[in-house]
Amino acid sequence: MAAGLDRDCASVSESTSDVVQPRAEKRRSQITSLLLWLPPLVFLLLFYFYPLGSIFEISLSRSEEGIWAVLQDVLASSRIRGVIGFTLGQALLSTILTLFFGLPGAYLVARYNFRGKSLLMALTGIPFVMPTLVVAAAFNALLGPRGWINLGLMGIFNLNLPPIQFTNTLGAILIAHVFYNTTIVLRILGDFWSHLDPRMEQAAQVLGANRFQVLRKVTLPLLSPALAAAALLVFIFDFTSFGVILVLGGPRFATLEVEIYNQTIQFFNLPLAAVLSIIQLVMTLGLTILYSRLTSRLNRPINLRPQAITQRRLNTWRSRLFAGAVITLLLTLLVLPLASLALRSVTRLEADMGQRGEVSQGLTLDYYRELSVNRRGSLFFRPPSTAISVSLGYAAITVLLALALGLPAAWALAGNQNSTASRLFDPLLMLPLGTSAVTLGFGFLVAFDQPPLDLRASPVLIPLAHTLVAFPFVVRSLTPALRSIRPNIRQAAAVLGASPGRVFRLVDLPLIGRALLVAAVFAFTISIGEFGATALIYRPEFPTVPIAIFRYLSQPGGLNYGQALALSTILMVITGGGLLAIERFRVAEIGEF
Amino acid sequence: MFRKLLMVGFVFLFILSACAEEPDQGTTSVPTTADEGTSAEETPAGARQLRVMTHDSFAISEEVAQEFEETHNVELQILQSGDTGTALNRAILSKNNPLADVFYGVDNTYLTRSLDEGIFEPYQSPQLANIPEQYRLDSQNRALPVDWGDVCLNYDKIYFEEIGIEPPQTLEDLLEPEYESLLVVENPASSSPGLAFLLATIGVFGEDGYLEYWEGLVENDVLVVQDWNTAYYTEFSGSSGRGPRPIVVSYGSSPAAEVIFADPPIEEPPTASVTADNTCFRQIEFVGILSGTPNRDLAELWVDFMLSTTFQEDMPMQMFVFPVLEDAELDDAFQQYMEIPENPVQVDVETISENREEWLQAWTETVLQ
DSSP: OOHHHHHHOHHHHHHHHHHHSOHHHHHHHHHHHHHHHHHHHHHHIIIIIHHHHHHHHHHHHTOSSOHHHHHHHHHHOHHHHHHHHHHHHHHHHHHHHHHHHHHHHHHHHHHEEOTTHHHHHHHHHGGGGSOHHHHHHHHHHHHSTTSHHHHHHHHHHTOSSOSOOOTTSHHHHHHHHHHHHHHHHHHHHHHHHHTBOHHHHHHHHHTTOOHHHHIIIIIHHHHHHHHHHHHHHHHHHHHTOOHHIIIIIOTTOOOHHHHHHIIIIISOOHHHHHHHHHHHHHHHHHHHHHHHHHHHHHOOOOOBOOHHHHOEEOOSHHHHHHHHHHHHHHIIIIIHHHHHHHHHHTBOSGGGTTOTTOOOOOBOOHHHHHTTOOTTOBTTOOOHHHHHHHHHHHHHHHHHHHHHHHHHHHHHHHHOTTSHHHHHHGGGGGGGGGSOHHHHHHHHHHHSOSTTSOOTTOTTHHHHHHHHHHHHHHHHHHHHHHHTSOHHHHHHHHHTTOOHHHHIIIIIHHHHHHHHHHHHHHHHHHHHHOOHHHHHHOOTTSOOHHHHHHHHHTSOSHHHHHHHHHHHHHHHHHHHHHHHHHHHTOOSTTTOO | OHHHHHHHHHHHHHHHHHHHHHHHHHHTHHHHHHHHHHHHHTOGGGOEEEEEEEOTTOOOBHHHHHHHHHHHTEEEEEEEOSSHHHHHHHHHHTTTSOSOSEEEEEETTTHHHHHHTTOEEOOOOGGGGGSOGGGOOOTTOSSEEEEEEEEEEEEEHHHHHHHTOOOOOSTGGGGSGGGTTOEEEEOTTTOHHHHHHHHHHHHHHHHHHHHHHHHHHHHTTOEEESSHHIIIIIIBSSSTTOOSBSEEEEETTHHHHHHHTOSSOOSSOSEEEOOOTTSOEEEEEEEEEETTOTTHHHHHHHHHHHTSHHHHHHHHHHHSOEESSTTOOOOHHHHHHOOOOSSOBOOOHHHHHHHHHHHHHHHIIIIIO
């Protein structure tokens, strides 16, 4: 086969291989694809489709009129149509904003090498794991009615009322979504971008294209697979947003996810909740199919280059100015709220009782000390070390499980995208992200109620649930990298006598080392921060850190509030440390080539 | 092409068969429950296991739990299962194959749902004799009262001292201009104190009048937030969050909690509750034995224990609620700072459960849209 052909266009190479490949070989490739799909598929069937099917069946059996009647009611209700419209609209806006703020950052980390870069990446990854209640507290410390910005403005302009209204606005929802999800863009896009050969852009410039033309005609088309993957993940996260809408958006805003929760918990209208869940799933599926169609057209094998070649130092004043601006933007948006929260966790709040308006004086570590004190002799008290080790333990299992399942799926997707199995199963991968946590939580409850699978009260369910959420991230991080490996490198290795396993180890693995790390980072952070599903299935003896924070926040009193903030700060430190450690974990031959 | 179709069929069959397994399990659930029971009884050291399903706010001191375990040679397994609504719904969904032997934590706003779904077995506990009639809302004793607490308006004492006006004494007061923009409440559709406050207004102004009252509150710039956390810590000025609003819907026990969890220790709570007649709503929490438990004897022991002096005296400092047992003694801090409304608002439990959805819908349309 001519090497030049498949470099130019993926579809040409595939149609060529269709002609050239003998039938037996084609069948073998189909079978390989199916075999690769088997482990992730069995996992999804057992821990996703089975519980989901169970809860839908039970829910719908509680309705006398049947699913179609409920569906008609839903579609006829202008309120629910409004909810669907709002869900889509805010997700679209949030995604555009997130990309807008994430792109310059992705360019910076992709093209430049500078000191403190891994620290910057770790810091920007922390928001992703923070529980919504804590994030709300963080934003309020900054932008709330008594936040520093409002207090400052009131002081300067002599105002009686806080000038900035933050909570209960659409703006709060959008800002929080950007806050949470920018790291997805930074990581997925930044990683892919860092391996694009800058010489193509340089060539375009030499040929007389201006910067804008280069961006539009060269960079963006090359980036489009990763851009689409990042946008899809961000969109689905915003689309199924729950905590942000509840806590920061306030009662006037409801997404489908919020509506499903209300119908399930408050009204116990399970048929309606099930129909809404199905609508949400169908929309997720539709999006994913759209995405798959799009990317199969966008993907082309390209020369991935090591970062040593693609990255420059910040030598020119122009690049320094750019880096300074981008870093300031990222720090303001993603780190400042967290920093204000950390500051509050060491600030004594009760000391100024009666001196209203003054924020506080006096630093203290009391809240941290108090974390290890079981003041009331409670049975459920656990020192923070327990919560931390439980969280880290679940995260480790999630990383291993998600990589073990995600790698074969990504490989199958990349290797033979047009195999029957890939075309069928690819869209299914994203479904767990589009599933309401409360629906799935109740699904676990009704599905695994029989030995040998009576897992309802088992701590095993938690890493399994986390893996369901992490798995799509792993696949989406790995697939673009795997797809962009030019088949002729693999073929060359195979021709030289390497077995498929050896090809994978010596060709694919080093080429996707970075992407593998990105995938591990996502699995880790998802597990550390997950709250919705965990809250439904956790055991009080094994609280995760977010659960422990939530427990402090649900009781009145300054000490409880301080301890919640202290534990949140500990969560930030652990997450930051974990991210740094994973970035360092790079073995010499993995990641660099 | 044909092979592709076969594939599609195969996958759907696979998925369908996974779903279809479900009904079988429902029908075979009774014998399996018994199996599970015997296996639970065979835990090492001869200790049998008692599973108590409850909400996240459940708390008990280690000592008291141990006392129960040692006296009856039982191993306690507490399954905290989310907030009250979530925990109850989990109990209902698993009623064919119960997750636990006992369920604690259903309150009077959810009582009828739990009884209608038939998740409890009646139990005439001997301890019931010591519990006042007013708390015993289920005449068949499927759900037995354990504790009660009031949802009341809380206010920031310093704010009212500084401004020099009196804190509100009735719900009508909140419509007065001097209380404009001072009140923050929780959304009753997502928050249990929020629902309690809505019920209080329905109790006071009637089903015909409460919406008009709420319209008045909206005109007086009431702030509605989604949950208790946001209301109390972000918007309320009396607690640690230092928000802008000095009146909040919270619990009658919140001022006491402010003292008990103060750092550094303080003498006087910075907040107080309004406990005048017809301003608070009383929540009563119940315990019940889950239908079909193989450990009925242990479950009975646990229910008796929850109604005993030991547990009833431990509970207030753990969960900030009041014991139903009249001769239970209260902790000093609790007694000193707790103000108890003499005449909280009464709303019949049947009426609540019949109208809950309708009321919430009407409220949402009036207040939020």
